[in-house]
Amino acid sequence: MGSLGAAGKMRRADRLGRLLYTLISERGEATGATLARRAVALYGGLDETGRLRFFDILAREFSPDRDAVLAAANAYHADPSAAHLAALQRVAEPPRQEVFRRMNMAPGGTAALVQLRRDLVDAIHAHPELAAVDHDLTHLLSSWFNRGFLELKRIDWSTPASVLEKLIEYEAVHEIRGFPDLKRRLERDRRCFAFFHPALPGEPLIFVEVAFVNELPSEVAPILALDGAVGDPRKARCAVFYSITSCQAGLKGISFGNFLIKQVAEDLHAELPNLKTFATLSPVPGLRRWAQQRLGDRVPSERSQLESLAAWYLTREWREGHALDPVARFHLGNGARLYRLNWLADVSPRGLRQSAGMMVNYLYRLDEVERNHEMYVRDQRVVASRELQRLAGESVLAQASVRRK
Amino acid sequence: MGSLGAAGKMRRADRLGRLLYTLISERGEATGATLARRAVALYGGLDETGRLRFFDILAREFSPDRDAVLAAANAYHADPSAAHLAALQRVAEPPRQEVFRRMNMAPGGTAALVQLRRDLVDAIHAHPELAAVDHDLTHLLSSWFNRGFLELKRIDWSTPASVLEKLIEYEAVHEIRGFPDLKRRLERDRRCFAFFHPALPGEPLIFVEVAFVNELPSEVAPILALDGAVGDPRKARCAVFYSITSCQAGLKGISFGNFLIKQVAEDLHAELPNLKTFATLSPVPGLRRWAQQRLGDRVPSERSQLESLAAWYLTREWREGHALDPVARFHLGNGARLYRLNWLADVSPRGLRQSAGMMVNYLYRLDEVERNHEMYVRDQRVVASRELQRLAGESVLAQASVRRK
């Protein structure tokens, strides 16, 4: 694809744009696979400039016609018949959705679209006008990556090396330092599960790492230690979800974690009845930054004060109807219970920098997740242990808030 | 589920209706899989009356709000921003689409929805007001059963009996009379391919049967004969698609045949370079009925006259932009060429009753399907052999049409 000048790259993007019209025409139906292949190949040959041009074409030329939309909306308003509704949907659906559906027909089409979304997400920061394109592609991918189409697979040492290599590459919480490190995480006192999609074989979408231990852990180092003794899973009482990683930047915003954790908890519960506790050992990644913004120089460094502050942060700080901390938001939204703060639980550079060294156990009790979730969503209340609530009440911010009243 | 009275059955449908509201709420997101399972189970327990009630709820309560649609359309018309477009799509998409997406999350959810669509198609004859629900479900299934997600599999004698049994059950063109009959159709001078979807394992969506022969066949009996000698596929010059069957009533209207035939032709071409001709041996199922409606008592019974009539029917009779004969419509729409009429090619009761015993060869030349398709779609012209055109010109209808001028 070598050395095209800038103009040549633009021409290629334009050629792809024109191809799309044929692709979504009736003619495209008959020769769909061939045209789709061509479109996917053309896209793959674009550089950043070409991709921007192409996204721009998608945004400008493949949006719904506003006159047609208004006419259909008026007709549907006057008479909400099936025919009027069908007509409305036909004109209200952006034609680029059909573009994406046709491109998906090419061999490797799904992977190409996930990559396209990734490029789009990268581009959108500087080009917010592409949000509409992203909205459409996300809508489609979200439908295609519906839970019903995902396969839960156990990852172990007999998994193909090509898949294991990807886990090493993707792991976002506690870095995996090569195959020997990963091997320890796949011993019989550990488990790893991932979701896969049939159209992306060998490509994990999300994975969770579990450790079987005797009691709820208060620090992460023993779990990550390469030389720790391998325990007996049939004797463990506690399953700790100590790492959960979304793998595909191109599927950002499409949530699988909720399903993954619950499915894994259910399956482990059935397989190992000795397991009584399902919990996480999670970072509090927004703590340090929030504290600095909120308190500036007044950030306490003493343990008890810092714990109170963290408790307050986790239970009382909300933004747009969600807990402020992203990890808290995920687990509380899943219906987990905020259970315990662990001081000096992660003293890695990242752990100290983001979470002030603290980690949290979120508890998954399968019989209360529905209730907890509802409290979180409807009442915007965090279900937390008494200890956590007590700590939050002792924070300087609590006192300030009392004083203000 | 036993002996509920009519009222009880209605109550169950209503209960399912109420469950759907929770299912598509944010709460449903956290507890999605559980609720989806419940919804699928409740639906499975409905009888025909209950299903009708449920479809009615879907039609009435889960359609877009017409005021909201009009407001969003006006906003988009005034300012076609990404935000306005997103808002429009949010209100214009019928909420039942989200219902179906959530139900799909249950184990067996996809199969349940395909069954639901089947029930819906059955119901729609008597209840045309359900068309809008069908439109939505079809839209979704069409997206989910995108070619990119289908797996082409060869069916042979080492295929699981449970799958072979389904082919026997589904075969719609030339009845398969038990396993020995099927076995003959899977010998090495025959091939069978089917599309499968990963969420419906072991369930063929469509399958095609191919025979390798030395020359284009003019009758079907030798192909179906149980005791015919088994030929050498490496010496055959012609691959005949002699049967193609769509299996899933619940996927009616979602077309796979086009992809299947072309993919199989391409694959066979690569595997067996000796194959020079790819063609069908197809019925003309609408011929007899059309002739009777058109000519009444004047239907000729003589061979040459009947052939002329069939040629006319296949090349000149259109309805709403498509060839009138359903099989012709399929192959011509795929870009095939109408090649030869075969007199007394299928003398089975069905063959005589529907097609007056005639069969047609449609030719698939991979390098002309695109051009042929375009002629068919754009110019509404059938690409046919000279012989066929000559025959059509000699029919009584041609003469009548000349006379009329």
Place this chain on the structure above:
Amino acid sequence: MGSLGAAGKMRRADRLGRLLYTLISERGEATGATLARRAVALYGGLDETGRLRFFDILAREFSPDRDAVLAAANAYHADPSAAHLAALQRVAEPPRQEVFRRMNMAPGGTAALVQLRRDLVDAIHAHPELAAVDHDLTHLLSSWFNRGFLELKRIDWSTPASVLEKLIEYEAVHEIRGFPDLKRRLERDRRCFAFFHPALPGEPLIFVEVAFVNELPSEVAPILALDGAVGDPRKARCAVFYSITSCQAGLKGISFGNFLIKQVAEDLHAELPNLKTFATLSPVPGLRRWAQQRLGDRVPSERSQLESLAAWYLTREWREGHALDPVARFHLGNGARLYRLNWLADVSPRGLRQSAGMMVNYLYRLDEVERNHEMYVRDQRVVASRELQRLAGESVLAQASVRRK
């Protein structure tokens, strides 16, 4: 391989014979696979006359050298050193064993040798001098088909049709009348298991059919009925082995049944703890013939007399250290307990002709098979229920034997 005259066929057998010398030479080691392929192909092209000639060559030319054997035996007798023992084994092992081992290296070699054994078994009746060849091949096959190399596989409706077809063909106890009949035998209240060998993929060696029922059955018709209701395996109390068939004539005399029944009983016991009884419903195939030989015209036809006679036959009639009845010999040798006689249990033509309509339940109690087996082998005593013993004691033969004393 067409139309060779008798002389030509002989020449081919001789050619194969000469090839064997190369095959087992050191040169054969380097070019083993090629020569082996040639030998297997040559053998496959022989007709019955050619095979006999070839077997004759194997018998005459590939036996141990008697002088060498005697010399080695003398040396070993004088000094039983490792070297002398190795030398003895080298000369005492018939060279045709190496022939077979080399032939096995060809693709499909194992299948070819199993076929060769089958041909040999057929030939041996008329040519008892081939017994030595058969002895060697059996020795080798017996080692290769060691239990440790067999795979137990469940057969169900998702098994490839090509395998199911073989079960239908091989079934030797209760004829399977086509796929629908077999399907009933694979429903969830039935089980079927088979042993396979990795070198004979898709080729069952032996299979057993099991029915889950509520109580020990006294007739076979309800089990074989096509239209019987399908029961719930989790509620059944009794697993009945109602048919066991050895499939490979070429493996005659190499016993797998013992392992199969015990493995299946163990596995079912673990899977379905509700199962309390593991038993057979077996024919008494030698009964009728034996009774006629023994009693001639005096064979009773009354039920009680016939039952006594059968009881006597099963418990007291021995030949060369084994129970006379072949089925009894198999199950008693496995350590089963003779439990119950069932009058009119199999009224099929074969059931009446061979077993006088009677069937027997042999009980497999996993904790007593070792003890029972020892009694059978060491003490030549049949472990039978009291009822059976009482019946045997009442037979005319018992009275005759008393009278004789």
Place this chain on the structure above:
Amino acid sequence: MGSLGAAGKMRRADRLGRLLYTLISERGEATGATLARRAVALYGGLDETGRLRFFDILAREFSPDRDAVLAAANAYHADPSAAHLAALQRVAEPPRQEVFRRMNMAPGGTAALVQLRRDLVDAIHAHPELAAVDHDLTHLLSSWFNRGFLELKRIDWSTPASVLEKLIEYEAVHEIRGFPDLKRRLERDRRCFAFFHPALPGEPLIFVEVAFVNELPSEVAPILALDGAVGDPRKARCAVFYSITSCQAGLKGISFGNFLIKQVAEDLHAELPNLKTFATLSPVPGLRRWAQQRLGDRVPSERSQLESLAAWYLTREWREGHALDPVARFHLGNGARLYRLNWLADVSPRGLRQSAGMMVNYLYRLDEVERNHEMYVRDQRVVASRELQRLAGESVLAQASVRRK
């Protein structure tokens, strides 16, 4: 199995010894699997002392009875009938062979026997009297690991990590330094194949590494370089077997390499017709040691002299009918042609220490291996290139030998 004293360990070995008598009795036939399991477990619990005791029991108590052997030999000598031959084989076969066959019936039995052989090989140096036991076990394993039972599998980056880890561990020629190193050896311009046995799943028996290059390589470093550009296999003209490793110490002396190389060469030839040359790049591991023994202080260090010496060593030095160098013995015995000496081809510490830095290309021409092999075996002549022959003729030893005449 803890802290048994020496006496306790002996008792366990003795217990195992007694168990064997039951195991090979007729009773053992009925309860085979159970007893076999017990024997395998007992063996696994022995320490070195216990194992020695056990091997000693096998050697003393499970050898053929010399009187019985002599009697049977006499009978066979007098009348070589089938019955006499069968009797001879029965008494001449050491009963420990049946012991091993029975132990193989336990789950994991084959793996246990391969381990037992490994222990035996270790013990035999200090206890040569165990050679007879080893002879028997080798005979059996050699029959069980017959080429016909082996599966050739391609190893690539999608192979389970547990298997790849074993390659890293076993590699004996050019050390694999972890997964990234192995990954480079599995790119598309490389190939790796291994033999597996169905009873040892996931356990490679032998593997070969192949590099696709444009011309016959004269040094190994570029092949092993981690950062070398990845070539296009469809353009390569030469397949180089640059490493071949036998993995199982317990299968020592049972040769698979011959089959492996030829099979791989055949398969690659069929897949990639561009490949014209199949050759090795092999060490000369005995060169340095031989030269020192032969020439002492007079070993030349100059290139031309050393090359002549190596050529002489490879072509003229024989021991007991075989080339002296073990690698030469292997490839020449396979029918390869000695093609080229490569000076400074392997400058790794081992390469310098064993092979004086030299490597050799052996050529595998499929159409001449049979002829070459025969020359090697029958005429004890090495098929070598003219250049090699010339070099050998120029060596000091050639001159010495001339002088001697």
